[in-house]
Amino acid sequence: MNKPRRADAQQNRERILKIAREALAASPDASLNSIAKAAGVGPGTLYRHFPSREALVLALYRHEIQQLVGLAPALAAQHPPLTALRLWFERLAHYGRIKRGLAHVLHAAMNDGVLRETYGPMVGAIDLLLRACEASGSIRKGVNAEDVLLLMGFLWRIEPGREGEARAKRLLGLVMNGLQSES
């Protein structure tokens, strides 16, 4: 995973990530220069590690996305297929609501072959859950995992808070119903 680097470079990289996480949580469009400054490095150094804003944000979310992806097989093993799918969506909703950047990152990943490293596993996780549902006859046949991820994009446009939570639940219900066999 982590390519070997010179010790100082590795330290800089980690400090940039740490500061960036805090800065972007506080204000989602904090400037890269200001992050570099807060991390105590020159702008060129930040640029060397993360050639674009996207690359930086992606690096931040990579860990959490990996968690999410890893959850899919676990849920599939412990629950009936349709329940597993719903539970995984709810977890996705949780991430969606606290991390707004996710939408933009996933959308970018879709259009950039290099970033499939992140998008691919997400789609894989959904596909796993969908195919299980399909096998048990609890959803209609042939539903595309990429389509479903795109459809779920509403999640990161929902405001946080009580009302948002209720809204996410309602919409999730609509989507789940849509996946089921045609009436």
Added chain:
Amino acid sequence: MNKPRRADAQQNRERILKIAREALAASPDASLNSIAKAAGVGPGTLYRHFPSREALVLALYRHEIQQLVGLAPALAAQHPPLTALRLWFERLAHYGRIKRGLAHVLHAAMNDGVLRETYGPMVGAIDLLLRACEASGSIRKGVNAEDVLLLMGFLWRIEPGREGEARAKRLLGLVMNGLQSES
């Protein structure tokens, strides 16, 4: 609608809109300064007419949104409720795919009371179609129009072209199925 203005101000406003339409179509994040320059006005003038980028983009889409809103009653009068709903969604998809900015604008409108002038009619149009479906028993009861608009947000994240068209159709099918009575 149009407040009376001095003739030169009105002309400037219109030329800015015309140039902005072209510039933003060519490159969605053309700078405001460059638009002002292309329109032959000072940056202050552009700023006076449109105090933010959002305000400018919203003004551009207002006309097309009005068209869309006006279409709802017409469709409802000419088709069975469920068909009317689907046709309206397809029209929305068309706008979505050619005009990317729409997503951002509608999202902003949602959070900004002043802009409800645009968001409200959109929701109203959807509500009209939904209620007709509900009355005829072709969808489940109590579906929220704002929820549905949010759910349809995937439309402006779809790439243009043949494949995007097919994708929009598939996803629309999922949504329509989700709206129907619970199995």
Added chain:
DNA sequence: ACCTGAACACCGTTCAAGT
């Protein structure tokens, strides 16, 4: 009343010079 355009603080990005 409206427009102009210089000016301000800041942005992303680059790259020669250092270690």
Added chain:
DNA sequence: ACCTGAACACCGTTCAAGT
């Protein structure tokens, strides 16, 4: 190899001065 930080072209925004 990697970092620094000055520098570049440009950004959104403001506002005194003009008509």
